[in-house]
Amino acid sequence: MSSIKSDPRNFPPEPGSGRNALSDNESSSTSNDDPNKEQQPPTGPPPINPRIIFTIFLISMILTFFTSSRDKQNGANGLSQGYISWNEFVQDMLSKGEVEEVVIHIEEELAYVKLHPQPVVKGRKLFDRDTFVMKISNVDKFEEKLRKVEADLNIDPTSRILVSYTRN
Numbered sequence: 001m002s003s004i005k006s007d008p009r010n011f012p013p014e015p016g017s018g019r020n021a022l023s024d025n026e027s028s029s030t031s032n033d034d035p036n037k038e039q040q041p042p043t044g045p046p047p048i049n050p051r052i053i054f055t056i057f058l059i060s061m062i063l064t065f066f067t068s069s070r071d072k073q074n075g076a077n078g079l080s081q082g083y084i085s086w087n088e089f090v091q092d093m094l095s096k097g098e099v100e101e102v103v104i105h106i107e108e109e110l111a112y113v114k115l116h117p118q119p120v121v122k123g124r125k126l127f128d129r130d131t132f133v134m135k136i137s138n139v140d141k142f143e144e145k146l147r148k149v150e151a152d153l154n155i156d157p158t159s160r161i162l163v164s165y166t167r168n
Helices: 002-006 026-027 048-073 086-094 140-150
Strands: 100-105 109-114 129-135 163-166
Touching: 086 100, 086 109, 086 129, 086 140, 100 140, 140 163
Parallel strands: 100 163
Antiparallel strands: 100 109, 109 129
């Protein structure tokens, strides 16, 4: 035991001697931890936090859910695609006073139905669409048929829908 006490390597260094408490072997193995040496920043991309990935995934799923539910709400009968039938035009739009104008594309046999701003169709406000397309079988008879329906709905002749024709 006396040999351990007398060994100078076991003594703490004297203050101001500049000698480290570690032995020469230990100091050479830890020379990388020198406080005077500049720290190199880690190279490569920083690690990705799993919380960020989860948050992005969650937000995208929520947006997908709301987008698909809105399309189902508006589009069970094709409204999300913008195509409507004659019956939908009469019952859901014309009879409710939502139609502003009808533009007939003669060569395509299509009628573009323009609604008033922020129309209500089937009890829902449509924020993203105000024009719908309707396939018509007889361009020559369309306006006549429309005027008959307007008369049946007791729409005042001064408030009737503007119908215009265009060729492409």
